[in-house]
Amino acid sequence: MIRNNTIATRIKLFAAFAFFLFMLVIARLYHVQVTRHDELFSRAKEQYTAVVKTQGKRGEIFDYNSNLLVGNIPCSTIIADPVETGDNEQCEKAAKILSAALGLPEKDIFKELTQKTRTKRLDDGTTREIPRRYAFIAKEIPLPESEKLQEKLRDEKIKGIYFQETTKRYYPKNELLANILGFTSIDRDKIVAVLGIEKSFNTVISPVKTEDVYERARDGAPLTLQSSPKGKDGINIYLTVREPIQAIMEEELDKFMEKWRPRAAYAIMAEPETGNILAIAQRPTFNPNSRDSMNADAWRSRITEDVFEPGSTMKPIAISGAIDAGVVSPNTLFDCESGHWFYGGKILRDSHPLGMLSVAGIIQKSSNIGTAKIALMMGEQRLYDTLRRFGFGQYTGIPMKPETRGQFRPLKRWDKLSITRFPIGQGISCSPVQLVRAYCALANGGNLVDLRLVDRIEHPETGMTMKYPAKKPIQVFKNPATHNKIIGMMKLVTREGGTATKAAVPGYEVAGKTGTSQKFIDGAYSQSKFFASFIGFVPADNPRFVLLVTADEPNDAHYGGTVGGPLFKAIAERTLKYMNIPPDNEIADADAKKSRKPSSNSEEHTRTTTVKTESRQKTGTSATTPRRTSSAPKNNYDGVYVPKKK
Amino acid sequence: MNLQAREIKSRKQVRRSAGRHSGGFGLLAIFHLLIMAAILFFIVNYRISLRDDISRLGREADHLKKELHRYDREMEHLKLKKENLCRWSYIRQKIVAYNLPLVYPEPGQVRVVVIDRKSRSAADIYNPSGKMMVTKR
Incomplete structure (x- = not known):
């Protein structure tokens, strides 16, 4: 009889312990799922979602018979990640190729590629060295040149150099109708219309930026099937000019x-x-x-202003x-x-x-x-x-x-x-x-x-x-x-x-x-x-x-x-x-x-x-x-x- | 005389009969379970293979999209280059460079080629060789 009682007590103790453990799990679950829900959910979402920002192209300007007067020429901006560019030998090799293709001083490119850290000033006033992940090399590189350069870098197995796709406003007829068409300028990342039709119709021909959020896999590929996000292009304008x-x-x-x-x-x-x-x-x-x-005196549209x-x-x-x-x-x-x-x-x-x-x-x-x-x-x-x-x-x-x-x-x-x-x-x-x-x-x-x-x-x-x-x-x-x-x-x-x-x-x-x-x-x-x-x-x-x-x-x-x-x-x-x-x-x-x-x-x-x-x-x-x-x-x-x- | 009308089965006989019945049911159940499992296995596998196909096609589509985008950019570049080469100042420069004896046409000498899609069938009847119709503006 004594033996039976001991076993029963042990079972009861074990059950109580299991119940206690179960309650602990419940409490933890409550903490994770309810108390810290918002924080953890946002952290998880950050990890598996990606945001793609895209911008359409600026509207084009044509003459009456659809001859293009203003367009957007594809080009590239070259940037580098100095952390990925490798040792000095690799950087020197990369700088030589980039310098030959872009006509920039090799010394300057080498300096950009080898500067691996930067100093960050913290809120408390102290400074800290952090990895430098962005270095600007060149902008508005025409498409054929950038493609050749990309191929060469790939052949030489040089890493850490990236080509960002951009467009540049291009006037294929050069001086033709220049004072009426006007031109644009770039202020940081924004396109600023300076004068002419470009300025008068800026709101109409400006493209619309769009943001697309999707769930991604570990490699960054989208998990959900969707149409690729595309910014809205600006309106095209047809002039009465022949x-x-x-x-x-x-x-x-x-x-x-x-x-x-x-x-x-x-x-x-x-x-x-x-x-x-x-x-x-x-x-x-x-x-x-x-x-x-460009001479500022020649910009003015004398025909309408004078x-x-x-x-x-x-x-x-x-x-x-x-x-x-x-x-x-x-x-x-x-x-x-x-x-x-x-x-x-x-x-x-x-x-x-x-x-x-x-x-x-x-x-x-x-x-x-x-x-x-x-x-x-x-x-x-x-x-x-x-x-x-x-x-x-x-x-x-x-x-x-x-x-x-x-x-x-x-x-x-x-x-x-x-x-x-x-x-x-x-x-x-x-x-x-x-x-x-x-x-x-x-x-x-x-x-x-x-x-x-x-x-x-x-x-x-x-x-x-x-x-x-x-x-x-x-x-x-x-x-x-x-x-x-x-x-x-x-x-x-x-x-x-x-x-x-x-x-x-x-x-x-x-x-x-x-x-x-x-x-x-x-x-x-x-x-x-x-x-x-x-x-x-x-x-x-x-x-x-x-x-x-x-x-x-x-x-x-x-x-x-x-x-x-x-x-x-x-x-x-x-x-x-x-x-x-x-x-x-x-x-x-x-x-x-x-x-x-x-x-x-x-x-x-x-x-x-x-x-x-x-x-x-x-x-x-x-x-x-x-x-x-x-x-x-x-x-x-x-x-x-x-x-x-x- | 004490007579019993019902058939007397021995205990052993009854147990054997019950055992025979329950064994068949079990086998049937196992068979059904196996079929269910097979169907489930097939569905799961099919789903996996479909998902695999989808992701493969997605990757291919993504690759093609990138290619298409690259071609688009190339076409855009060529279009602008063509427009640049079509400008009159460039053409004039080439006329001078090659010393081409060109003169401006007089009114009436100019003829415009019109390809009228609407009357294409009618054009084919009168022009079976398929050459473009030339009409005077």
Whole structure:
């Protein structure tokens, strides 16, 4: 019996001990699972999860026909882990290879690779040596070079050198459209848009960063099946600019710079009906791919930021207001006072002494006095309204920041001379784009459109495109006949006797106007520094483009017709050929053939038409039949030059 | 006479019969268990092999993705290089260097090649050689 009792006691003791152990395990489990749950869970999660941060690429910029203007070129950043690079012998070997490939001093690379520790300052103020795991070697290494280098390092069994994939903003066309496209810079890891389209559309073309968390195995491979994380790419932008026309413009502008050596020059070409800018260029400019040669003075977009006095290019605009209001007709005669006219206590001069001229002649000969007299007949209010309607003092709609509105005083701040000076482009200043916009209205039947530089935007993933919105045009003429009248007068400028015969394009009728304005320096008009401009559209009766060319302080000559005319002709002639626009006389011939009736004397009729065409060409006039509405009057406004009565 | 109607079985006989019955049941149970185990074994193995396949394919996909990414970068590089070589200033430079007697075309001389996908079938009827259609703009 005693023996049995001992066994029972032992069993009880063992059971109690087992129960105690079990309770200990329970307590421990409670501690681990409940009390320290959050801490341990986060520690475990840290070990088996990985975060991948990815960033898409910045949106690309194309021309109208999808020619790439700005892209992202793949390149690499080379870094090293000095702990992994090995002993001095290995480091020396690595430094030699890297130095040969990258053109960097071998000594510097060797120093970077052999510096295995760094000093870390702790919170308590003490310092401690810790392993150095990051050393920067080089950035923006082009893809082919980095691939070759990677292969070589692999062959030589060099460890601890890493290639981080990056991209660099790249402008494949170099200087082409540089001032409009702008450029970006890097501030630490951030891309900063400095100017141009890059800056204006920065929020749209910037990529979106994404973070992806996944569970990983010990080797780092993802445990869960998932699509690889990808940052969202920025929106692509398509400009209205045509690269071939832009290339023509820039090539001719370069030749022009060589010939006249101006301080600056610019040219803008726009479609009058839509306001689409086909080409836009300025000199001096820069190559956005080569920052070393960049001159800050060349960065500025003079076309949108700078203002200039338009000079005589303002005359057709002011006179169109007078014709539209019925104040004058193209044949109304004015006395141009032999080139000197005293008004408002000041003398107004013409470049050449002129006598009695019709309104058409005033435009053809570019008479300041005649234009001032027309403006006086119009009155201040009408002149102000006209210039305002043509968009002076307003933004043009071009999506470039900053953009100037020019200087156009409100009517209440006009003085006695304003009415005689503003219509000749003095005392009023505008940006080149404002002037182009106003001429687009003249060329387009008086429809003032906003200028467009961005045609459409494209979602890079879906490929869906969205047209950049255009505002409804505003009609500036009340009388529909005004358009034909003013174009008829502007055609005379490039004909024999006009101020810009050098701007005439053989085979095409050009309507335009020269402009020579003195620069306003230190409160006075300079006698030696000028803006020389020519602006016009071609073919005059069915304009395909409006083109402005301006030279800031040209050397050797300063008249708009002499300096700007040939440049206008060169750009316009090549562009018309590129656009495949048949000459006006070909259209006239085709029209004549169409209207010819099948009759027995058809051969005779053809012969007569040909003779007429030839005779017109000989006299310097075109055989083109202007396309006008039947209600519009015939525009036969040859400049009437009448010597001043004695 | 005391007669008993029921059949008298000996104890031994009863035990033997019960034992025979329970042995068959056991075997059947073991057989079922074995089948179950085999199915389970097969399922587990199949699952393991599937997981293995998945991870192998995952690794392959990962490798292909990396290759694809590398090709993408290479293509991007080539695209930009091509655009750089297409710029007019470069072409002009080459025209001068090779002294090519090129002139600008007159309007009317320029013809544009249009490949109209919509009317491809119609084009094939009239153009069975499959050459591109040339139309004047």
